[in-house]
Amino acid sequence: MASLSKCIGMMDEGIERTIRLIPQLPAVEAKLSRLMLMVSGSLNEELEFELKPYKLNHSEFLTLMFLYSRPDSSSTPGELCEFTKQGATNMTRIGNTLVKRGLVTRGGSDDDRRRVVIRITATGKRLVLKIVPxxxxxxxxxxxxxxxxxxxxxxxxxxxxxxxxxxxxxxxxxxxxxxxxxx
Amino acid sequence: MASLSKCIGMMDEGIERTIRLIPQLPAVEAKLSRLMLMVSGSLNEELEFELKPYKLNHSEFLTLMFLYSRPDSSSTPGELCEFTKQGATNMTRIGNTLVKRGLVTRGGSDDDRRRVVIRITATGKRLVLKIVPxxxxxxxxxxxxxxxxxxxxxxxxxxxxxxxxxxxxxxxxxxxxxxxxxx
DNA sequence: ACCTTTTACTTCACCGATGAAATATAAGCT
DNA sequence: AGCTTATATTTCATCGGTGAAGTAAAAGGT
Structure with a gap:
């Protein structure tokens, strides 16, 4: 399995070679954006690995963390979508999964019946406190x-x-x- | 739709609030890694959007670019997996898709019959030259x-x-x- | 030379994500 | 008050990715 640094070396070479074929290629910027994507890919990989024992993926964890950090421990699917850059479809699915595990509850909103209020439970908070340190x-x-x-x-x-x-x-x-x- | 900067503001606030609940949280590092993930998420999003008219996704494009940058315009699934951090399963699927579109060919290796050689075609190169500028x-x-x-x-x-x-x-x-x- | 282990890739079943469409509700306009 | 438009969320079908298992071939050991 190639190390990230090796992959980055291959990317550097690849872009150097590509410049000979496409001279206008902004190489510095291309390398920087590739680097960004590669490094964060590894970051994501690490996090997914750390979360695996808790049977959570990154999106579920992020959702829990967002709820955990809120003053009233709650949010709406719409707001969660805005913050986590998830689609509404997927947020429904994530919510369903977390409800099923007793980590969050799903309820109505008093002031807007279209809205769903999602709240982290005591169980969810304990899981966060277990995972994070x-x-x-x-x-x-x-x-x-x-x-x-x-x-x-x-x-x-x-x-x-x-x-x-x-x-x-x-x-x-x-x-x-x-x-x-x-x- | 929330801007990336707004999401980052929410992330900053979230981490500030979480510190009150988990004082040992290394806030600076947590923010930096979150920032990395958020920014590269947007980068990825942009690229996927730019590629959509060509009916390519990021992985397919990356595969084509890697092949395009090689001296002999070819590679193997194994090497492609190393560079793009894809699984072998998915590389088979990506290869199938690109072969079907006539963008690459799949052939045997003279020195190791277990290996598959994937080569970008002239059509594939033209597509790259159309997409990149x-x-x-x-x-x-x-x-x-x-x-x-x-x-x-x-x-x-x-x-x-x-x-x-x-x-x-x-x-x-x-x-x-x-x-x-x-x- | 033969057997075991390892490697390269593919197939299969499943997971996490998506876009489009549907449903319910609120906002806005007349 | 009623109609139209917009919003919030869910459902459905599909896409891109995964881990496990399978197949074929090469490497290594005796």
């Missing part, structure tokens, strides 16, 4: 060797990139539908 | 406002993160199976 050492290890300045820079650059991604999406919101993110 | 303006726009130093720093930090991710994976390769990445 063991993730800390890996999280620390991921950023081993990063100075505070490095972390600040990474944060600034990623937020700037996010801003630019919003810009384009805003410009041409003809393709805004249910935009999805890899979790 | 229109991606450049968006690629440039994504990094609008990034200085050369910014780009170098982002590259350095992402590669360092990749190195750290390899470290942990190497340490405990008990979970190395077919590790997959979000494309």
């Amino acid at each position: 063991p993730l800390f050492p890996r999280l620390d290890a991921m950023f081993q060797g990063f100075s505070d300045t490095d972390k600040k820079n990474l944060s600034r650059l990623l937020r700037k990139l996010a801003h630019n991604l919003d810009q384009a999406t805003g410009d041409s919101d003809t393709h805004i539908g249910t935009m999805k993110a890899t979790k | 229109p991606l450049f303006p968006r690629l440039d726009a994504m990094f609008q406002g990034f200085s050369d130093t910014d780009k170098k720093n982002l590259s350095r930090l992402l590669r360092k993160l990749a190195h750290n991710l390899d470290q942990a994976t190497g340490d405990s390769d008990t979970h190395i199976g077919t590790m997959k990445a979000t494309k």
Whole structure:
């Protein structure tokens, strides 16, 4: 199994070779976006692996974490979709799964009968408290060797990139539908 | 539809609130990894959108690009899996789809009959040359406002993160199976 | 030379996600 | 008050991905 660094090396070579065939290719930007996708793919992989013993996937975990962090421990499918970049269809499915396990409850909304209120249960909160602390050492290890300045820079650059991604999406919101993110 | 920046704001707030409940949470690192996942989710989304008119998904496109960049325009499913972090099962399916469209051919290997050689066709190359140039303006726009130093720093930090991710994976390769990445 | 182990890829059944359509409800307009 | 449009969520059929098992071939050991 190739390491991520090896894959990145292959990507670098591939883009160098592609420039000879397509000279206008913005190589630096192409490499950066590929890097982003590759690194976050591995991050996602790690997280899915850590969650496996609890029989949760990334989307389910993210949903639980979002509910856990809310002042009243609840949200709606619509809001959850906005935050997690999931489609409504999938949020229904995720909700069903979490309800079935007793990790959340699904109820009506007093002020809008179209809305569903999803609330994390005591069981769900206990699961969160069980899952999260063991993730800390890996999280620390991921950023081993990063100075505070490095972390600040990474944060600034990623937020700037996010801003630019919003810009384009805003410009041409003809393709805004249910935009999805890899979790 | 919430903007990425709004989602990031919600994530920031969520992590700030979660710290009150779990004080040991490494907030900076948690935010950084969340940011990585969120930004690359949007990147992926953009790319999938750009590819849709050509009836290709990200994995298919990546496979074509890899083959296009090779000196002899070919590879094997095994090597493609290593580079794209796909499973062998899925690479068979991707290969089938691309063969069916006449974008690649599938043949035997002279030196190892277990191996399959996948080669991009002239049709496939034409498709690549049709798809790629229109991606450049968006690629440039994504990094609008990034200085050369910014780009170098982002590259350095992402590669360092990749190195750290390899470290942990190497340490405990008990979970190395077919590790997959979000494309 | 033969047997065992490993490797490369494919098939099968299933999982997590999607877009389109349907249903119920609220908002807006006249 | 009634009709139209928009919103929130669910259902349905399908897509892209997975792990386990199977098949064929190569490598390694004796």
